[in-house]
Amino acid sequence: MSEHYQFGAWPIPGGLCRFRLWAPGQPEVTLLRRDQPPLPMQPLAEGWWQVEAEAPAGTRYRFALGDGPNVPDPASQGQDGDVDGWSVVQDHGAYRWKHSDWRAHPWPQSVVYELHVGALGGFRGVMAELPRLAALGVNTIELMPVNDFAGSANWGYDGVLPYAPDETYGTPDELKALVDAAHGQGIAVMLDVVYNHFGPAGNYWHAITADFFRSDISTPWGDAIDFRHDAVRDFFIQNAIFWLCEYRFDGLRLDAVHAITSETFLTELSERVRAATAGRPVYLVLENERNDAALLEKKFEAQWNDDAHHCLHVLLTGEEEAYYADYADAPAERLARALAEGFVYQGEESTNLGHARGTPSGHLPASAFVNSLQTHDQVGNRAFGDRIFTLAPPDNVRAALLVLLLTPPVPMLFMGDEYAAERPFLFFTGFGSPELATAVREGRRKEFARFASFADPERRERIPDPNDPKTFAASSPQPGDREHPANAEAEAFCRFLLETRRRKLARHLAGAQSLGAAALGEHGVRAQWRLADGSVLSVAAQFGEESLPCPHFPGEMIAASTPHAGEAARGGELPPRSALAWLQEPAG
Structure with a gap:
């Protein structure tokens, strides 16, 4: 070992x-x-x-x-x-695995569910959710970072001890039991890891050696990590191997790799992880603002596709501030490109960033992209943690959910998406230092001062204090959250879509090829794919307020976002705030 x-x-x-x-x-x-x-x-x-x-x-x-x-x-x-x-000191040989013969499913068949372990009550709390998630149709859970952070609560991105599960979530053996139980339910488990920075409290590398950091490169978190040293590279690469081998995670999501100051680190990490885990499926997924398609050709399974998220968000809400400005001029056309080719930005100039980003991605498989309606970033980075279900008409969100769950890119739900949760997910911390708590609170309010909607200082003062225990409590799901009839109906719809994906699409998603996509008017989109068995999958959605002529697609209609939308489509109409999917199966 x-x-x-x-x-x-x-x-x-x-x-x-x-x-x-x-x-x-x-x-x-x-x-x-x-x-x-x-x-x-x-x-x-x-x-x-x-x-x-x-x-x-x-x-x-x-x-x-x-x-x-x-x-x-x-x-x-x-x-x-x-x-x-x-x-x-830990003895990793002491845990007795119940499902030691587990093998994860092929990546293109994944349905990912991102969750925060602390908000769900620790490792034991997540274990209690596994039967429900399996029944829903989720086959992969992704844990937000669980490594040790300072204080009583944290998003996870302020971790400082990458090898240690945080005490507030449970013991190392309880984390292994969670992974083991998930495998028993047929669910693969991914872990979010942060290799680009440390949190602001409890990082002792500065005291141990100055060689761990670069004084010539600054980041939002301080001096950049110095990946020129073999020991520094090994510290993180061996951490990846540690989680995959000692805890038997099935994959890792690497946070914000664009902030890693090395051109070769990611390739080396992938190669060494593959060697250490040879003989079993392991998923490596990136968050990468650079939209570097080359990394997705062989070394990594996929990247979170923020482009697709941003297009959908603009279509659903009309918001155009900050990074949404890059998608505001033609969101339907940009969504069509995301569905057909993956990245929207493939070398074009980004207004928000002030420079070009991305490389051509149309040659990549659809499974190289993880699409979502929400993530911890896109909810928690909002001042009040607003969910999409409080920002957009319900029928539009249902239409977007159909597009998400019945198209070939790997779909990801954020905890609560399945039942249209309206409970906010806020940015929260639990630092013990009053000085650090004040700095975090004031820094967050200052961050929003550049938004027109927060120009008023009094409104900024209403942004929840991340270090207030009430902020974490407000972000944690409660037993009654799913009990309202509207939530039950939303969960049933999500279950239907995932069952349809499993029965009709999943086995044939590897090798799916785009047959093109295009905007329908200003707020609609159509797209088609040929699946591996030769069947043709088609979707159409209209997020606007007017009806459109419904495209004529071959095959059977397999899903409609509302019963009315299905009826109208048979009459040649695509109603407002609706989406539909068709499947033409191969002859014989």
Whole structure:
């Protein structure tokens, strides 16, 4: 086991534990174990320090730096006392897997459900949701980051100990039990990981060694991580392997890789992950503002397609501020391009960014793109965490859901989408430092000052305080959220769409080829694909307020966003705020 990993504490033969730390520049490093004498570590080449010692699972330990403070292990696999406390030795061979023969489904068949573990009540809370999600038709869950962060609550993107599940969610074995239980329900599990920055509290790499960061490149989170060092690259690549092998995750979503300051890191990560997990399906999915199609040709399965989301959002809401400005001039035409080719921006100039972005993507399979109506970003980055169901007419959202769930790109639901949740999902933290809490609150309100709707300082003051426990509580689903008849109806519609996808489309989505897409008027779209079995899938949607002539598509109508839309389509009309899908199966 330990041969895969250079960092951290790992059991070795002889009943000992090997402790290693990369700390170039330190004059000495000492291993501290609770209630035991300090043990000097031995210097090795290239800035490494190591010692072998008795330390059974559960041993609490820290490192004393010769030129700095006592620090937790930056590769801690579990903490006692938050990010500043004692690191805890783990024995990953102790968990007894119930579904060790599990193999995940082919990626093109995925239906992804993004969720926040804390909001659902920790690892045990997510386990309780698995039977419902399986019955809904979800076959892949994606956990927002679970690694250790400072304080009582966090989105997850302020993590500082990438190898350690956060204590507030449960124990390492409870996380393994969650993955195991999901596999028992036929659900693959992905994990969101952050390799581009650390959070503002509890990151001790600055104290351990200045070599971990670049002083010549700044990011919104401070000095950029220095991927020119092999040890820094290994710290993150081995972390990816750690989650996939020790916890048996089926895939990773890599957060904001455009903020990683290396041209080769992602390729190396993919190659080493594939080697370490050879023989089993593993999904690697990117968030990448650069729209780099080359990464999706062989190295990575897919990318979150924000282009498709932004087109749909403009069509549903009419919003045109910030990044939505890039899609406001012709949202239906841009959505058609997203459905047919993946990226909307394939080298064109972005008004929002002030430079060109993207490369041609029409040659990629549809499964190289993950489409969504909402994500944690697109909801939580709104000042009041507004859900699409509070921003757009319900019939329009139903139409968009049909387009999402019955087209070949991999669909992703954000928790609550399936029952049209209106409960906000806000940006929340739980920092213990009053100074940091104030800085986060004021920084967030300052961030919205550039929006016309928040020009009034009094309105900005009403933006929820991220560090107020009420903000996290307001973002957590409650037992009664699904009980209203309208929510039950929405969930039944979602279940119908996913069942239709599973029965009629899923097996033939690999190799689906676009037969073209086009705008219908200013607010409508039509698109067609030939699936792997030769069948032809067609969709049409009208998000505007007027009726349009319904396109004549071959085959059987397999879904309509409302009964009225299905009836009207048979009479040659595409009603306002509606969508339909047809399937022509091959002869014989």
